Amino acid sequence: MSEGRGGEKWLLEAREVKKSYECGQIEALRGVSLGVAAGEFLAITGPSGSGKSTLLHLLGGLDEPTEGAVVFRGECLGQVRDGAACIALDAYRARYAGFIFQSFHLLPALNALENVQVPLLGSGVHGHGREEKARGLLVELGLAHRLKQYPTQLSAGERQRVAIARALVNEPQVLLADEPTGNLDSVNSAKILEILAQVQARHGTTLVMVTHDPGIAASAHRHVAMRDGLICE
């Protein structure tokens, strides 16, 4: 693990990351440094276009920074740089990171139980083991009676719970959530937050969440706000 400015050991860290698009015409991130400790719940807030989702994508290994580095347990993510030990992005996402999206992104051809098994395909976990693991998570998230339902047959709250089970099935160390309650009513939002808090407490998972909701941000262990591609508070 790398060490933070205050002496903390960061599990995941962005070091002076910049991200630009269209040959530098658009600068989404303009030099952001941020550390996340193991087991921490960090909320990132900011207006649309502030760069919070881009930062989440970089922390989750979905994209690489134009400059700077993202470091996980002391190893950089992505291509090998200056001979330093690096973790391939695919491997990082498969083994250490889980994603939860605002629009759930469940696969429509598969039912709930099958959707949760998808990250395990080709992971070395055998068929029966995959099914058991997926079933266990869905039961834990209160969906024991909805295993065979397809996404279109599930309510929005249920879909997000299936998506959470899918994100957890690989037992990730970091859970990255992009507005996970953005498409939910207040009752379902509260339920999803409660589930995420339980997951974090039970599994010790680190949670990084992008949100517009100040209430959610207030419930996090730590909260950073972004504006114009920079952290402002």
Add this chain to the structure above:
Amino acid sequence: MQLSFAGFAWRNVWRRRLRTALTLGGIGMGIGAFVALVGFSRSFEHAWLEMYENAGTDLAVVQKTFLNTSVDESAGAVLRGIPQVARAAPMIINMMAVSPEVNTLVYGWKADTFEFSALNILQGRKFQDGQQEVMLGELLAGSLNKKVGDTLDLQGSTFRVVGIFRSGSALEDGAIIMPLDQMQGLSEMQGKVTAYHVRLKAAPAGVTAEQWRQEAENAVEKDLPGLRAVPAAQRAANNQLVILAHAAAWGTSLIALLVAALGIANTMAMSVFERTKEIGVLRAMGWSRRRVMALILVEAGALGLAGGVTGLLLGWGALHVLGALPQTASIASTTLPVATLLEGLLMAVLVGVLAGSVPAWHGAQLSPVEALRHE
């Protein structure tokens, strides 16, 4: 409800049922054409081989040139003088119209040819040399509704049906056999024949059948320059009609397969485009480019395989139709060799995977973030 990689691929293919069914129809037509046409041409070749084997023909003596198959009748005496040769029978083969719809093979034989040994005369008798007489294979007699005593018009001449026969070969059961001299007249080949069919004596002790046949072939080519002796199996495969049938079958099948491949490529390209966001989700879940590519290739291969099975059924049906049509009944075998079935399936999967490779490559190149943003 375990989810397997192949099961996932098939679910993706099957979710657009109409498009998949239409694509399967396209592949099925391509593979069906392959199975029916190539199967037909192979059964045609097999029928030739069967005919030679049943008659006990070891060698066919023909001209060395590919197109000109006319051999001077005087070669018979020379052949009979070769020590390995037991019998040498002249023959002519041609295709003639017996009705506006039906073309059939017509053979010209001598009444004393050893090739009669393979025929079972069901009604009537053998023809006599020099007479305007014909014998009909039982399939042809049935389709023309002819019996012994009836007459048959061929190339403007009238022949009397003197016998109905059954042979082990579909080529003969659907054919006409007439005296060689009559056939020479009809074909304007006086003094000429298509080939000599040769039966060899038994190989002496200490000489293998292969060596004996080789010696006979060498002797024929030495004593009759310009002619060559071809083993029966090779003659069946190199027969001009067989070569033409193979060429037509493969040519047509390849065009049909190309159309099928374009159908799969289009379906897979559409599928990848429509599922861009889903591919982004898979990548976000840690799927590597290689695994995404494998998924799309397995989907394309599954389409090919399912299309192949459809094609085998269509091909099998088409062969049965060919077997029932009077124009082709005599040369179409309705049994499909296992090799042709396996070839058809293998080709279908290969076509699927090849056609899916470009869409698969495109799908695998998608950046997860770009793919997730796709609308």
